Amino acid sequence: MAEKPHKYLKIIEYIKKGIDYKGFTDSIPSENQLAEKFGVSRMTARRALVELALEGTVDRIPGKGTFVRKHRHYTSGFFTVRPFRKWAEELNAELRTEVLKAEIGQPPHDVALKLDYQGETILLEMLNYLDGIPVRHSKRYLRADYCAGILWEDLANQSVHEILMGKYKLPLTRISQTMTAVGLPAALTDLFQEAAGYPVFFFQRIAFSEKIPINYVEYTMRGDMAFEDTFSPRLYPQDIAPVDQ
Amino acid sequence: MAEKPHKYLKIIEYIKKGIDYKGFTDSIPSENQLAEKFGVSRMTARRALVELALEGTVDRIPGKGTFVRKHRHYTSGFFTVRPFRKWAEELNAELRTEVLKAEIGQPPHDVALKLDYQGETILLEMLNYLDGIPVRHSKRYLRADYCAGILWEDLANQSVHEILMGKYKLPLTRISQTMTAVGLPAALTDLFQEAAGYPVFFFQRIAFSEKIPINYVEYTMRGDMAFEDTFSPRLYPQDIAPVDQ
DNA sequence: CAGTGGTCTAGACCACGTC
DNA sequence: ACGTGGTCTAGACCACTGC
Numbered sequence: 001m002a003e004k005p006h007k008y009l010k011i012i013e014y015i016k017k018g019i020d021y022k023g024f025t026d027s028i029p030s031e032n033q034l035a036e037k038f039g040v041s042r043m044t045a046r047r048a049l050v051e052l053a054l055e056g057t058v059d060r061i062p063g064k065g066t067f068v069r070k071h072r073h074y075t076s077g078f079f080t081v082r083p084f085r086k087w088a089e090e091l092n093a094e095l096r097t098e099v100l101k102a103e104i105g106q107p108p109h110d111v112a113l114k115l116d117y118q119g120e121t122i123l124l125e126m127l128n129y130l131d132g133i134p135v136r137h138s139k140r141y142l143r144a145d146y147c148a149g150i151l152w153e154d155l156a157n158q159s160v161h162e163i164l165m166g167k168y169k170l171p172l173t174r175i176s177q178t179m180t181a182v183g184l185p186a187a188l189t190d191l192f193q194e195a196a197g198y199p200v201f202f203f204q205r206i207a208f209s210e211k212i213p214i215n216y217v218e219y220t221m222r223g224d225m226a227f228e229d230t231f232s233p234r235l236y237p238q239d240i241a242p243v244d245q
Numbered sequence: 246m247a248e249k250p251h252k253y254l255k256i257i258e259y260i261k262k263g264i265d266y267k268g269f270t271d272s273i274p275s276e277n278q279l280a281e282k283f284g285v286s287r288m289t290a291r292r293a294l295v296e297l298a299l300e301g302t303v304d305r306i307p308g309k310g311t312f313v314r315k316h317r318h319y320t321s322g323f324f325t326v327r328p329f330r331k332w333a334e335e336l337n338a339e340l341r342t343e344v345l346k347a348e349i350g351q352p353p354h355d356v357a358l359k360l361d362y363q364g365e366t367i368l369l370e371m372l373n374y375l376d377g378i379p380v381r382h383s384k385r386y387l388r389a390d391y392c393a394g395i396l397w398e399d400l401a402n403q404s405v406h407e408i409l410m411g412k413y414k415l416p417l418t419r420i421s422q423t424m425t426a427v428g429l430p431a432a433l434t435d436l437f438q439e440a441a442g443y444p445v446f447f448f449q450r451i452a453f454s455e456k457i458p459i460n461y462v463e464y465t466m467r468g469d470m471a472f473e474d475t476f477s478p479r480l481y482p483q484d485i486a487p488v489d490q
Numbered sequence: 491c492a493g494t495g496g497t498c499t500a501g502a503c504c505a506c507g508t509c
Numbered sequence: 510a511c512g513t514g515g516t517c518t519a520g521a522c523c524a525c526t527g528c
Contacts, residue, residue, distance in 0.1 A: 006516065030494060041518045046495080054299075062495045063526035079324045079424055179324055181426035181444040181468025199426040199444045199468070223426025223444070251497065275513060286499045291514085307514045308507035 007040050011048035014038075016057070019068055028058060028066040079227040081177075081203075083159055084128055084136065093130040097156045101125035104144055104151065111141045114206055115213045120144040122151060124160065127191055134192050135225055140217040146170060147214075160215075170209040177205040181223065188220060199223035252285050256293035259283075261302070264313055273303060273311040324472040326422075326448075328404055329373055329381065338375040342401045346370035349389055349396065356386045359451055360458045365389040367396060369405065372436055379437050380470055385462040391415060392459070405460075415454040422450035426468065433465060444468035 011034055018024040029037070034045035049066055052058040060066045088095035106112075107121040115121070122142040127134055140160065142150065147168045150160070164170040183197035192198070203219040256279055263269040274282070279290035294311055297303040305311045333340035351357075352366040360366070367387040372379055385405065387395065392413045395405070409415040428442035437443070445468050452460040 008516085032493085041520085043519090044517060047516090049495090060495065061526085062524075063493080065494060065526095079326070079422075081324070177324075177474055179472040180470070181446050183442075183444050197428075197442060197444075199428050199442075201426050225425075227424040229422060253497085277512080286501090288500090289498060292497090294514090305514065306507085307505075308512085310507095310513060 008047040096129040174208040253292040341374040419453040
């Protein structure tokens with residue numbers, strides 16, 4: 001009846017306990033040290049460390065070593081935010097995008113702060129419909145010095161993300177965002193055709209390209225548009241990857 | 246001047262093009278076939294397929310093969326849902342948990358359906374406070390045949406998750422959940438001390454242990470509790486792919 | 491320079507699904 | 510019986526950071 005758990009799992013378990021019980025507070029044994037300690041090949045020890053890095057438990061730095069992440073992500077779940085177009089496809093819904101504003105000018109103070117930038121910005125305001133129902137409103141500020149030409153693009157039929165990636169070679173390397181639930185503000189009641197106070201999601205997102213904040217967006221989205229996700233806390237064999245392209 | 250990109254990246258590129266140009270519409274060459282075609286070892290071909298599976302581009306099924314995913318996960322972001330206790334720690338807030346109900350009985354019909362189970366369930370109703378403010382209400386049904394003893398545990402000071410994992414050896418292997426934004430229902434106005442209609446998050450979550458659904462929870466959480474996340478859309482310890490050109 | 495992680499090889503055994 | 514993916518071995522070379 002002897003269990004025969006995989007060796008790399010035993011190593012992962014060992015390291016996690018070492019972290020929890022403060023055995024390792026910063027550095028973690030190297031691949032070679034683990035391989036010797038557990039009597040396994042280096043590839044197997046490596047596998048354990050790679051999985052821990054994928055989980056976010058650990059950081060690996062070539063030439064230096066493997067280190068405990070201070071801000072562990074004890075994720076007990078997550079919700080993915082997909083590009084609107086892909087979402088519409090999954091729901092088999094007809095997507096329409098209306099461009100309400102597309103202009104250049106000085107951004108409000110708070111936006112300038114968030115972008116850490118004093119110059120002019122492109123303001124894009126749009127409304128997305130699914131099957132004729134207004135579902136998401138977005139108000140977006142883009143650094144004009146990077147992509148002013150976006151004003152001449154066909155904004156109704158391509159995502160801003162795609163345009164930035166494709167024509168302006170601005171890959172989004174980091175995203176920082178918050179989400180709250182709020183009541184629909186009075187300014188948007190006409191667009192959504194709902195009463196003020198109707199429950200909606202409110203997102204604020206800053207997107208970075210190579211550490212430079214390029215894009216600040218505020219999304220307001222109907223609260224009855226459910227986010228659904230299924231995932232397994234085991235990562236290697238399958239599932240999930242916060243990747244875009 | 247010869248470029249020397251990694252071999253597994255070439256294989257990934259090959260497969261992605263095969264998918265885009267409809268060369269592969271369903272099945273993808275096996276590890277052995279790829280290894281031979283590219284003149285690499287099986288481990289290298291495998292690496293390519295594993296990464297594609299991690300990305301969500303492909304599904305791998307032991308004993309069968311590797312297949313193109315129809316439902317590609319074009320993630321443009323995500324929000325993690327952390328255990329409440331960890332969240333409180335990050336916010337440096339004092340956590341208090343009040344147990345409102347802890348009893349055994351027949352579950353409502355819709356819950357029995359979601360758990361795919363006809364027997365008795367444990368009903369746990371709790372309210373979590375952060376710094377004295379009621380922030381999250383939970384109503385949870387657990388299969389009594391797996392963990393009836395949980396009624397005698399100290400529910401106010403341990404998470405249900407921890408108890409299931411620790412004492413009942415029920416690791417949660419999968420989670421399926423939805424999130425919406427709704428107005429606070431009248432039944433909860435007293436607990437939250439807010440008017441009906443106050444914007445809140447509403448979560449419905451089913452947690453599985455080894456493919457058996459054992460836990461159904463409904464969370465209602467104040468909408469002003471922001472979810473924050475920062476992430477970089479690159480996954481495997483290897484940076485940006487030198488996109489086409 | 492020795493140590494680290496990143497890639498790669500050419501074998502091996504296993505559990506599983508298909509025929 | 511055969512092919513598939515999952516795990517594992519005992520070597521190897523490289524690029525990088527530290528001293």
